[in-house]
Every structure is written in C-alpha cells, then in structure tokens.
Amino acid sequence: MYKNIKVIAFDADDTLWVNETYFRDAENEFAKLLSSYETANKIDQELFKTEIENLTYYGYGVKGFMLSMIESALELSNYQINPKKLEQILNIGKAMIDKPIELLDGVEEVLEGLQGKYKIIVATKGDLLDQERKLEKSGILKYVHHVEVMSEKKVADYKKLIKHLDINPDQLLMIGNSLKSDVLPLLELGASAIHVPFHTTWAHEKVTKEQEDAAEYKTISNIKEVLEVL
Template sequence: MKNLKVIAFDADDTLFVNETFFGEAEEKFCSLMSDYLSKQSISQELFKTQINNLPTYGYGIKGYILSMIETAMSISNNTIPVEYIEKIIQYGKDLTEKPIELLEGVVETLELLTGKYKLVVATKGDLLDQRRKLHKSGLGKYFHHIEVMSDKQQIDYLDLLKRLEVAPEDFLMIGNSLKSDILPVLEIGGYAVHIPFHTTWEHERINHKIEHENFRTAVIMTELANLLS
C-alpha cells in the first residue's frame, strides 16, 4: 500500500455512529406494533420490506421510514391508526436530529493523512442526510471529494475511480462493511481495510472469511497509520 494515491472512507459506522440509532428506532417500532406480532416477527417483516424496497428507495432514513409505514400497514391489515403513522414519521425526524458521535481516532488519523493522500468519502445513504452529518461532524474540511453512492458494487467503485482519475491499485477503501466496503474493492484490484463496528445491519453481513493479499483489518482507526507505513 506504499504507492497509494487516494484513500476513501465509508461514513456511517466508520467515521461516526449510525446503526446504533437505527436500532433504537427499530426498537420503538417493534414496541409500537407489539399488539400485532412478536418483536422478532416485526423485525423480520421490516427487514424483508426494506430489502424489497432498496431498488426503489435506496439506502437511508427516508426509505427506512417508508418501509416502516408499509410494514405497519401490512401486519395490521391496513387497520393501523393514523396516530401510529404520525409516530413512525416522528421516528424518522428524530433520526435526522441525532448528534454526531465521531468514532475513536478518526480526527487524529485524518489529521495525519491530510496532505499525504487525496482523501475522499465514499458512502451509501440519503444525499441530504449524509451531507448534513458530514457538515455537523466538522470532518468535511479533510476531504477532497464526497461521493454518496446509490450502491457499492464493483461497477459503482469503477465509476468512482474513473471520476477520481485513479487506478484501482492506487486506491484504498476503509469501512466497517465487508460486503459493501471491502469485497467489491478487492475484486477490482484495490486495497481495503476493515474496521469493524460493534453492530452491523443484517443486509451487510457475509458468512465467509476474507483472505486476500490486499486486505487488512484494524481494531480502531488509529491503527491505519501503521498499516500504511
């Protein structure tokens, strides 16, 4: 990795906390709908609805709340009171107002890498929400480019690299999702560092171990400097 030119960072649960807040919203939703199904069944139905809606809504808060409303209507056979819909909408608004909690070592690492590499953000989610979080985090000043991607497949990374005018072998991706941040980058010939977060959305999990010469793992962000040296 000594010849790297561009280092890209995922945002949610790599730079700052995200999945924890979505988990809290899901807990509220399951409690709200507890008269209809068990908590486990409600979570399963919500997950299925989310996955079915990804091609239409993409990732992010708006799609999540719309999927909640659709799930609520489905499991209640369209008898859900309007007050429940209002509560679900409020869950979404609450998510947009969550404080930004930077993860350990993020600022120190960005300070160290600034000027040595072209730093970019490559993340999924809602464009408005991701830009809001980056602005509130104070991290925007470190990044040359911010890319909010509709998905993170090989073709999406190749498109990003083309816009950045960088070859895969000169590119490093850092993130918490093996499925989205790591595997596609390795498959196109880039480098990837996995920094696990304590919780991962089910859709982002994989069931096999990654063994690749371009792959590294780190416990916290500050380990990145040693990996690059």
C-alpha cells in the first residue's frame, strides 16, 4: 500500500509533541483573569469567535492567539480592563512559547526507524520560529530534513507542497492528529495519510461524521504502529 512513498511528512503539534493541552491551560488562565466580567463558558466562546474571525489576519500559532486574547479581553470587559491584566495576558503567551517540549510516546523510536529510508519532513501551520525552536528543544532535529510551514493545510496548500518537493502525490505520506488538516486533503490529492488521534482536538479542527466515514485512511492509536504499517 505504501510502496511508492518517498517523503514522510509529520504534523508537529499534538503529533510529535504536546501542544493543545497548553492552549487549553492558557484559555483557563485567561478565563480566570476575566472572571469578574463573564462566566468561563462565555469567555471561552468569545475567545474562540475572535480567534476564528482573526484567522485570515493572523493565521495559526501563539502570536495570533495572544492578539486574540488581548482583543477579547478589551471587548469582554467593555474596555474597562485594568492594563495590568493585559500584561498578564502577554505573559501567558510568552510562557507558552517558553514551555519545554514533551515528545509523545514512541516519536523518537519511529523517527529513528524511518531514518535513511525516507525523506522526513515536518509540515506544520504554526509559526516557523516557534516550530524550529520546538524541534531544536526536542532533540529530534537530526532526523528531520526540513520544516515546511504552511499557511493553511487545505488541498491547494498540499498541492503546493507536493510541487515544491518535486514528487508525485502517491510518493507522499502524511502522519498527523487532525483528520481535517492532516488526512482528508491528502486523500483527495491521491497522497497517503495515517491518522494518530490526540486526546484533545481544537473545535476548529473537528470534522463531521460524514466526512470521516467517506474517507479511506488508516487510524493508529500510537505513533509506534507506523513502523509496523510501513
């Protein structure tokens, strides 16, 4: 099934290392800071709405998240917020950037097993600086040919990636935790994909049951199974 594969692309956040958990924690801290203005639930909803509205401006990653927290805080407080709290919001973001890297179980083993047999890249829609820093901290840089930062992970973006890599679609295998971003668009292009779910998924990454049922891809529960599959 995977006999033509030349390039294996790994999603980064929540595929190689823990990420979404840190966003959930940051959202909780944010809700606590603003608890005098609204309920935690309302604050969560407003922040999510602001993030989605700002996606076309900021794209994905921590910096856009920080800017959306600031904007939401201004609005939720009806511009009454104490500027000191805005400083705390900036600090929540900086602390996220400073977080140590927690590799997911089996990642290093898999990369070591694939090394030399395939060109291994990381394909992410986060910030380049942030992802490069994480790769360096993680100690797995030695296995990775390079990092591809994608502004989006839709069919057109993977088309560009395949052109850029100078390969045919059937020579690419993507491995990632998001059905919407790491699996479905690849199948549409005739590339391969393996789904490794993470325990938390950002609402924006969720797909409908119909989309999920229609697609043909492999789901594994631990990334180590990649070695058996290939």
